[in-house]
Amino acid sequence: MSMHYQWVAFQTIVVKEIRRFVRIWPQTLLPPAITMTLYFVIFGNLIGSRIGDMGGFDYMQFIVPGLVMMSVIQNSYGNVVSSFYSTKFQRSIEEMLVSPMSSTTILLGYVAGGVARGICVGLIVTLLSLFFTELQVQHVLVTILVVVLTAVLFSIGGFINAMFANKFDDVAIIPTFVLTPLTYLGGVFYSIDLLPEFWRTVSLFNPVVYMVNTFRYGLLGVSDVDVLGSLAAIILFTGGLFAVALWMLNRGVGIRQ
Amino acid sequence: MSALVLRDVRKIYGNGVEALKGISLDVQAGEFFALLGPNGAGKSTSIGIISSLVNKTAGSVEIFGHDLDRDRVAAKRRVGVVPQEFNFNQFEKVFDILVTQAGFYGIPAIKARQRAEFYLRKLGLWEKRESQSRMLSGGMKRRLMIARALVHDPDLLILDEPTAGVDIELRRSMWDFLTELNQQGKTIILTTHYLEEAESLCRRIAIIDRGRIVENTDMKSLLEKLHIETFVLDLAAPLDVAPQIEGLVLRLRDQRTLEVEVPKTRALNDLFAALASQGISVLSMRNKSNRLEELFLRLVERNLDTGGAA
Numbered sequence: 001m002s003m004h005y006q007w008v009a010f011q012t013i014v015v016k017e018i019r020r021f022v023r024i025w026p027q028t029l030l031p032p033a034i035t036m037t038l039y040f041v042i043f044g045n046l047i048g049s050r051i052g053d054m055g056g057f058d059y060m061q062f063i064v065p066g067l068v069m070m071s072v073i074q075n076s077y078g079n080v081v082s083s084f085y086s087t088k089f090q091r092s093i094e095e096m097l098v099s100p101m102s103s104t105t106i107l108l109g110y111v112a113g114g115v116a117r118g119i120c121v122g123l124i125v126t127l128l129s130l131f132f133t134e135l136q137v138q139h140v141l142v143t144i145l146v147v148v149l150t151a152v153l154f155s156i157g158g159f160i161n162a163m164f165a166n167k168f169d170d171v172a173i174i175p176t177f178v179l180t181p182l183t184y185l186g187g188v189f190y191s192i193d194l195l196p197e198f199w200r201t202v203s204l205f206n207p208v209v210y211m212v213n214t215f216r217y218g219l220l221g222v223s224d225v226d227v228l229g230s231l232a233a234i235i236l237f238t239g240g241l242f243a244v245a246l247w248m249l250n251r252g253v254g255i256r257q
Numbered sequence: 258m259s260a261l262v263l264r265d266v267r268k269i270y271g272n273g274v275e276a277l278k279g280i281s282l283d284v285q286a287g288e289f290f291a292l293l294g295p296n297g298a299g300k301s302t303s304i305g306i307i308s309s310l311v312n313k314t315a316g317s318v319e320i321f322g323h324d325l326d327r328d329r330v331a332a333k334r335r336v337g338v339v340p341q342e343f344n345f346n347q348f349e350k351v352f353d354i355l356v357t358q359a360g361f362y363g364i365p366a367i368k369a370r371q372r373a374e375f376y377l378r379k380l381g382l383w384e385k386r387e388s389q390s391r392m393l394s395g396g397m398k399r400r401l402m403i404a405r406a407l408v409h410d411p412d413l414l415i416l417d418e419p420t421a422g423v424d425i426e427l428r429r430s431m432w433d434f435l436t437e438l439n440q441q442g443k444t445i446i447l448t449t450h451y452l453e454e455a456e457s458l459c460r461r462i463a464i465i466d467r468g469r470i471v472e473n474t475d476m477k478s479l480l481e482k483l484h485i486e487t488f489v490l491d492l493a494a495p496l497d498v499a500p501q502i503e504g505l506v507l508r509l510r511d512q513r514t515l516e517v518e519v520p521k522t523r524a525l526n527d528l529f530a531a532l533a534s535q536g537i538s539v540l541s542m543r544n545k546s547n548r549l550e551e552l553f554l555r556l557v558e559r560n561l562d563t564g565g566a567a
Contacts, residue, residue: 005363012360019353091344095405098308099361100333257270257311 005206009101010109017113021079021120026079028079029121032071036125038043040132043189055191055222064126065216066188069150073183074206076118076151077175080110080158085165093255104248107159107242114155115148122147126178142227143218150211154179155172156241163245163254182208192224206221258321260286260444266316268302276302281318284461286321286412289439290446290478291459293553299468300448301341308338315326329473334362337411339402341418341448342391347391351382351401354390355408362409369408376404380434396427403431413444419494420454430455432458452550456480463558473554484522487545490515493538502531516545 007057021028040060048059055062075225087093137143161174186208189238192200203209217223223230248254261284268277277299284290294300305311307318309325318325324330345354352373359369377383380400385393390401400417407412416435420428428451435458439445449455455462455476462470462479472479495512505528506518519528532539 002363008363008365009361012357015360016353016357018434021397023348063288087346090346091342092346094308094310094340094344095358096361097310098333098336098338099358101361102330252312256309257305 003202005100006102006105009099010105010112013096013106013109014116016097017083017110018116020083020245021113021117022179028075028117029124032121033077033124036067037128039063040129044132055193055216055220055224057220057222058133059134060217061220063189064129064133064135064188065219066212068122068125068129069147069208069212069215070188071210072118072122072147072151073154074088074175075180076114077154077158077179078162079117079164080114080155081175082158082166083113083164083173084110084159085168085171088162088165088255090166097255105158107245107249110154110159111155115151118151118155119147122151137219138221138223139218140220142231143215145231146211146214146218146234149231149238150215153234153238153241156238157246159245160241160248163248165254176220180226182206187212187224207233207237209251259319260288260321261285261446262317262319263303263307264317264319266303266306268299268306268311268317269314269315274485277306277313278353279315280468280470282463282466282470282473283446283464284446285394286444287439287442288444289435289459290444292446292448292461292465293452293455294448294463294465295388297467298465300465301417303465304415304446304448307415308336309333316342316524335410336373337406337409337414339399339406339414339419341421343398343402345390345398345401345405348389350386351377351388351390351393352386354401355405358405361409364409372410373404376407378405379441396423399423400427400431411443412449413446414438415446417448418450418453419447420449428454454551464553466556477563485518488517488519488542489545490517490542491540493540496537496561499562500532500535500537502528 008043043063044060051059053059084093087096124133135143157174161171174222185203187203192203192209195203204225210225210233213223213225214227214230214234219225261262261283263280265281267275267279268278269275280303282303292300292303300406302311306313307320309329309404316334320332321335322332323335325332339365349357355373355376356366356369357379358364359372366370370404374383374386377386382393382397382400382404390398393401399422403419403545406416414522419435423431425491432454433550435445435447437440447455459476461475462472463470481492489510492513492515496509497512499507499509501507504520504540508516510516518524529539
């Protein structure tokens, strides 16, 4: 199959994925909009006004990048894990497995679908935040780069999760017991500089800290961590996970007998 | 040219079950081929391997000369598969399912939509194009799977029990459609439990049992192997005891129904003459079972007796 055909097949998956999350928008686009608006109202307005400054910014401005990033992480992961597991569950995955599409095309297609939803929700949350605070992007390139890379990374994570999943419970375990704690403890609501030395060191092992802070650097120009180092680590980790997912897909782990 | 060549294909599942014990098969281009076997014989595993849904343990598969391991893309483009169980997204629209499947084969959107329309019209599903697939009846879902398998215009069409659970009228129309496809040059491989279906459609046949091919020949030669046919006769008047006729086995099912085993070498006229001489009138006659069914059962039973060592 020539590159052109693979490109058509890739586009087909992306269109299918976007069509899916748009079709079920009350489950995919609306909930994060409502949840994040509540965060803005409660944490930003009501509690934030009593907290005062955080990292040199008012509390609302400080938490916006973290909440946007939290939405991107949860939605890119959630889109791929639920969509790909659903194709396994309904056996419609066989439509792809019998076709001449390469494993790389399948993986890239699903990742692109996850990135599309992650960014779409990220944009919705960003637009909603403008009702509560002013935002000025300090470093456009870093902002775009870190959002896209994070969405790619967690989309691949969702894909791997879906490949291992044998029942719907398996789809919820990682987001509930791994992603949520990592995100809440990832510097979304506070600067890790506020933590005692021990917990600050522990936080540095949390990859979400780097993503949130790099994004915060892109928007506000401040970060608790080294931005270039963070970007390099995210790229490295993304490449590693991509290789793992591709290997699993080629071997047919969880999808071929 | 061979449309499909299997060479010593083996499959051992993770649980240790050896589903295929080294099967070899050669299906010529343009053939209408039946793969028969009892449940658990290895039919679906064979189809799974040919369609890349199951990893084989050993052996090789060639599709129109393209090795499925070394030339995977070229091989897969030539095959369309209609699986036994429904395997499409239940929430997608009928039209989208076909367009998406065409896209997976690299067919651009405009052409994909044209082909989707063609096959949906051909299979009587055009009116349902905007319906979610889960809303279709069982027969419509089966036709949708056939349309989906054809949308990339494959040269080899494999159908795993395509008419299971389909009413007689629809089954007949599907037979006509498959015959038309075969006449247009498509190679068709069919597995079915309806042996009448295999007998009326297929020119060649392979019987698989317990992971081995126990017969692989043309339909005519196979049916010639059937030495005895059993007929059921409806009698004009009741009988208490089955009549005796030399060289034939007769038994009463009930007072008005007589079963007769007739060797192929014996003329049926002899039977009727003998019955008439004993004052027995026959109102109607039919085969006890489909001829192929009778042969199939004998072959499978024989394989059972030899412990599958055929």
